[in-house]
Amino acid sequence: xxxxxxxxxxxxxxxxxxxxxxxxxxxxxxxxxxxxxxxxxxxxxxxxxxxxxxxxxxxxxxxxxxxxxxxxxxxxxxxxxxxxxxxxxxxxxxxxxxxxxxxxxxxxxxxxxxxxxxxxxxxxxxxxxxxxxxxxxxxxxxxxxxxxxxxxxxxxxxxxxxxxxxxx
Amino acid sequence: xxxxxxxxxxxxxxxxxxxxxxxxxxxxxxxxxxxxxxxxxxxxxxxxxxxxxxxxxxxxxxxxxxxxxxxxxxxxxxxxxxxxxxxxxxxxxxxxxxxxxxxxxxxxxxxxxxxxxxxxxxxxxxxxxxxxxxxxxxxxxxxxxxxxxxxxxxxxxxxxxxxxxxxxxxxxxxxxxxxxxxxxxxxxxxxxxxxxxxxxxxxxxxxxxxxxxxxxxxxxxxxxxxxxxxxxxxxxxxxxxxxxxxxxxxxxxxxxxxxxxxxxxxxxxxxxxxxxxxxxxxxxxxxxxxxxxxxxxxxxxxxxxxxxxxxxxxxxxxxxxxxxxxxxxxxxxxxxxxxxxxxxxxxxxxxxxxxxxxxxxxxxxxxxxxxxxxxxxxxxxxxxxxxxxxxxxxxxxxxxxxxxxxxxxxxxxxxxxxxxxxxxxxxxxxxxxxxxxxxxxxxxxxxxxxxxxxxxxxxxxxxxxxxxxxxxxxxxxxxxxxxxxxxxxxxxxxxxxxxxxxxxxxxxxxxxxxxxxxxxxxxxxxxxxxxxxxxxxxxxxxxxxxxxxxxxxxxxxxxxxxxxxxxxxxxxxxxxxxxxxxxxxxxxxxxxxxxxxxxxxxxxxxxxxxxxxxxxxxxxxxxxxxxxxxxxxxxxxxxxxxxxxxxxxxxxxxxxxxxxxxxxxxxxxxxxxxxxxxxxxxxxxxxxxxxxxxxxxxxxxxxxxxxxxxxxxxxxxxxxxxxxxxxxxxxxxxxxxxxxxxxxxxxxxxxxxxxxxxxxxxxxxxxxxxxxxxxxxxxxxxxxxxxx
Numbered sequence: 001x002x003x004x005x006x007x008x009x010x011x012x013x014x015x016x017x018x019x020x021x022x023x024x025x026x027x028x029x030x031x032x033x034x035x036x037x038x039x040x041x042x043x044x045x046x047x048x049x050x051x052x053x054x055x056x057x058x059x060x061x062x063x064x065x066x067x068x069x070x071x072x073x074x075x076x077x078x079x080x081x082x083x084x085x086x087x088x089x090x091x092x093x094x095x096x097x098x099x100x101x102x103x104x105x106x107x108x109x110x111x112x113x114x115x116x117x118x119x120x121x122x123x124x125x126x127x128x129x130x131x132x133x134x135x136x137x138x139x140x141x142x143x144x145x146x147x148x149x150x151x152x153x154x155x156x157x158x159x160x161x162x163x164x165x166x167x168x
Numbered sequence: 169x170x171x172x173x174x175x176x177x178x179x180x181x182x183x184x185x186x187x188x189x190x191x192x193x194x195x196x197x198x199x200x201x202x203x204x205x206x207x208x209x210x211x212x213x214x215x216x217x218x219x220x221x222x223x224x225x226x227x228x229x230x231x232x233x234x235x236x237x238x239x240x241x242x243x244x245x246x247x248x249x250x251x252x253x254x255x256x257x258x259x260x261x262x263x264x265x266x267x268x269x270x271x272x273x274x275x276x277x278x279x280x281x282x283x284x285x286x287x288x289x290x291x292x293x294x295x296x297x298x299x300x301x302x303x304x305x306x307x308x309x310x311x312x313x314x315x316x317x318x319x320x321x322x323x324x325x326x327x328x329x330x331x332x333x334x335x336x337x338x339x340x341x342x343x344x345x346x347x348x349x350x351x352x353x354x355x356x357x358x359x360x361x362x363x364x365x366x367x368x369x370x371x372x373x374x375x376x377x378x379x380x381x382x383x384x385x386x387x388x389x390x391x392x393x394x395x396x397x398x399x400x401x402x403x404x405x406x407x408x409x410x411x412x413x414x415x416x417x418x419x420x421x422x423x424x425x426x427x428x429x430x431x432x433x434x435x436x437x438x439x440x441x442x443x444x445x446x447x448x449x450x451x452x453x454x455x456x457x458x459x460x461x462x463x464x465x466x467x468x469x470x471x472x473x474x475x476x477x478x479x480x481x482x483x484x485x486x487x488x489x490x491x492x493x494x495x496x497x498x499x500x501x502x503x504x505x506x507x508x509x510x511x512x513x514x515x516x517x518x519x520x521x522x523x524x525x526x527x528x529x530x531x532x533x534x535x536x537x538x539x540x541x542x543x544x545x546x547x548x549x550x551x552x553x554x555x556x557x558x559x560x561x562x563x564x565x566x567x568x569x570x571x572x573x574x575x576x577x578x579x580x581x582x583x584x585x586x587x588x589x590x591x592x593x594x595x596x597x598x599x600x601x602x603x604x605x606x607x608x609x610x611x612x613x614x615x616x617x618x619x620x621x622x623x624x625x626x627x628x629x630x631x632x633x634x635x636x637x638x639x640x641x642x643x644x645x646x647x648x649x650x651x652x653x654x655x656x657x658x659x660x661x662x663x664x665x666x667x668x669x670x671x672x673x674x675x676x677x678x679x680x681x682x683x684x685x686x687x688x689x690x691x692x693x694x695x696x697x698x699x700x701x702x703x704x705x706x707x708x709x710x711x712x713x714x715x716x717x718x719x720x721x722x723x724x725x726x727x728x729x730x731x732x733x734x735x736x737x738x739x740x741x742x743x744x745x746x747x748x749x750x751x752x753x754x755x756x757x758x759x760x761x762x763x764x765x766x767x768x769x770x771x772x773x774x775x776x777x778x779x780x781x782x783x784x785x786x787x788x789x790x791x792x793x794x795x796x797x798x799x800x801x802x803x804x805x806x807x808x809x810x811x812x813x814x815x816x817x818x819x820x821x822x823x824x825x826x827x828x829x830x831x832x833x834x835x836x837x838x839x840x841x842x843x844x845x846x847x848x849x850x851x852x853x854x855x856x857x858x859x860x861x862x863x864x865x866x867x868x869x870x871x872x873x874x875x876x877x878x879x880x881x882x883x884x885x886x887x888x889x890x891x892x893x894x895x896x897x898x899x900x901x902x903x904x905x906x907x908x909x910x911x912x913x914x915x916x917x918x919x920x921x922x923x924x925x926x927x928x929x930x931x932x933x934x935x936x937x938x939x940x941x942x943x944x945x946x947x948x949x950x951x952x953x954x955x956x
Binding site for chain 1: 890
């Protein structure tokens with residue numbers, strides 16, 4: 001049996017301590033050890049982006065990272081986006097604009113969008129499409145996702161909080 | 169987006185019920201399921217295309233850490249029959265109307281005599297963790313004696329070819345003919361003829377969630393639960409009953425949230441049956457989650473047809489005769505039998521009127537992953553052949569491709585139109601409604617007008633820039649039978665419960681059927697409780713394939729609701745002391761027409777209908793408010809569309825940029841316009857992916873050359889254009905709501921619209937692109953060859 005290693009990290013504002021094999025992927029650690037199954041695994045080789053989480057505030061592929069590399073990190077997953085039962089503006093825009101169908105890529109899309117809007121609060125369509133190319137969606141053809149991201153950007157600008165959200 | 173104005177919920181863009189859980193990480197996909205004591209499975213798969221299995225040694229794997237059980241194909245074959253061939257069901261009417269011969273090999277649950285494609289499973293390991301199962305799978309020693317691989321369906325029919333299924337002595341596993349008129353004579357007499365070969369290449373659905381199965385057996389009650397990421401839970405129940413030798417009543421199949429299907433998950437796979445078998449054998453729940461590499465080499469691929477077409481036409485560009493001999497590169501197995509090929513055959517005529525038609529289809533086994541439906545299911549291949557021919561007729565006569573189409577299209581005044589050949593349900597095809605020429609005119613209007621484009625194209629070409637217009641028009645049979653089921657029940661709280669045989673993967677069915685039920689019962693969508701994709705909801709069901717669920721489940725809901733409403737009215741009439749004829753449904757209650765306030769709620773009526781001491785139903789009436797109906801559609805409804813692509817071709821880089829993409833479509837009554845738009849966007853981008861990027865390529869030894877998203881290119885957001893949609897609304901006369909299917913349609917036309925656009929852009933070089941995908945290297949090579 002491989003020796004287990006200790007790991008301590010903060011996910012969605014809550015501190016976790018656990019043990020895993022050194023080879024455990026961060027995605028598997030989140031899903032299997034912490035029961036945060038909202039993060040999805042679509043390819044395990046870093047292309048599809050469904051596993052994208054916010055890692056110290058920035059979008060990162062949790063399938064391309066070992067759990068041990070997240071020691072001491074602050075991670076936000078899809079489970080941590082809504083606050084007090086209220087959708088994050090990006091979640092709200094996805095709902096209102098029908099920007100998800102099967103919902104499998106959605107955790108990655110939300111994380112990638114939040115990271116993107118943190119760096120570009122007033123994007124145009126081309127910039128949105130470029131940013132979203134980090135995550136593959138097979139259902140929507142991207143059109144309503146683009147629309148939702150533009151709508152979320154507008155709403156976040158209007159609310160004067162285009163910057164970081166909560167513990168993101 | 170056009171909204172249908174009424175006071176109900178049908179026709180409104182209501183955001184989805186499904187979103188709350190999917191946007192907050194509370195959805196549940198099969199990979200998310202954890203059961204106490206659950207084991208994890210990993211399959212050992214063939215690395216060669218065609219070989220005889222000499223031996224499979226599991227001894228090292230069985231000693232690996234965490235391994236609990238392992239079994240190889242030869243041993244399993246002694247215990248279990250192959251996947252039943254009941255998935256291939258040919259309607260009696262069809263078999264009498266169509267000349268055909270099918271010999272369908274039945275796929276063993278694990279290979280035991282030969283392997284027939286790279287990726288075919290030969291053994292399976294169960295371990296405490298997935299990591300351990302994968303480690304052990306690498307220790308399995310498989311001794312194979314390689315055989316020559318069959319990679320080309322036409323070469324596969326020659327006497328010297330290797331044969332996959334030796335019991336037949338041939339790789340020809342399906343053959344049929346459809347015809348009307350006298351093609352031979354008409355072609356001979358036609359003033360002009362064109363003869364071409366087309367190849368629509370191999371690509372696949374590629375849902376973002378791979379396949380997955382969890383099986384759990386309860387020894388106390390001898391019951392089995394199978395959770396599978398699939399589109400057809402009732403098929404799975406039926407096949408599991410046969411293979412596991414259990415009554416259907418002891419099997420429950422559930423599809424949880426499913427991360428896309430697109431046809432790829434539209435039939436029962438060996439893994440769906442092996443996993444529950446293993447769960448029963450070891451007495452612990454077993455989970456298998458396909459990884460992406462496995463998906464590429466074992467989940468079904470699609471398309472991959474070669475068409476040899478000859479078309480005869482007159483000097484005005486009117487089509488007289490169309491003949492097509494086509495070959496389906498079927499891969500090693502044929503789970504859906506005639507489905508794809510027959511779809512291709514009968515969708516060849518499309519929106520056009522001509523008298524002489526002949527098609528022969530040959531389905532050929534090859535050493536590749538099995539070919540099964542993917543969004544469009546044979547129609548993109550048909551549309552590619554016919555729509556390329558339309559452009560060739562135009563080129564030969566110096567006419568505009570749009571003009572040739574308008575001359576050949578069935579005029580609206582001739583609807584309903586009898587095509588003269590049978591559909592795969594065995595009924596003679598009747599295009600039920602619509603205006604095909606108008607769809608094309610609207611598409612041309614939406615691109616800014618044909619003349620304006622041609623002018624712009626000429627001006628651009630003078631400056632060395634190559635713009636092209638590509639059209640793609642098609643008709644599509646949707647909502648096919650045999651049936652769909654619905655159970656409708658009035659809950660004691662007054663909520664309406666509906667269980668159905670449909671099985672969603674992201675279409676938003678909980679929302680759209682809630683809208684329909686809300687209108688039928690005059691409640692709000694939130695008052696509707698939907699149960700889909702679970703065989704415990706309704707015993708017999710069909711499932712979600714073939715653009716059928718909105719049509720067939722709405723029909724079943726209507727059919728179950730009608731007698732139930734009469735019963736509800738009888739009880740209410742008894743309580744209100746009036747005639748049932750004076751009653752109406754309103755706001756979750758039944759009331760006397762024209763007398764506000766004089767009403768009883770559905771909740772009160774449901775309680776009154778209960779059996780027992782406190783029942784308040786009329787004397788002689790059976791207790792309970794529940795009806796189950798099986799809607800058997802008379803035949804298919806006919807959706808149609810016209811696509812128009814404006815592209816620019818970069819002659820140096822071969823890149824095809826899409827400047828504008830217009831889709832004019834008609835799916836009859838629209839339940840939720842926002843969701844219909846979503847279906848069209850998604851399908852169109854899949855079609856464009858097939859046209860330009862995606863390809864399951866194989867080498868001459870049958871080795872698959874893709875295994876990751878680095879070499880199989882799924883379109884990303886920045887690869888794809890904004891799509892312009894135009895809606896037409898000709899309700900189908902065939903069903904209560906006037907709906908036609910919309911799930912597959914938009915994936916059908918993009919490959920040929922793009923091919924036609926690229927040919928149009930390079931028309932000065934007289935280039936033809938008759939094969940997909942149209943990748944940059946092919947464009948550059950074609951231009952280079954033409955200029956040489």
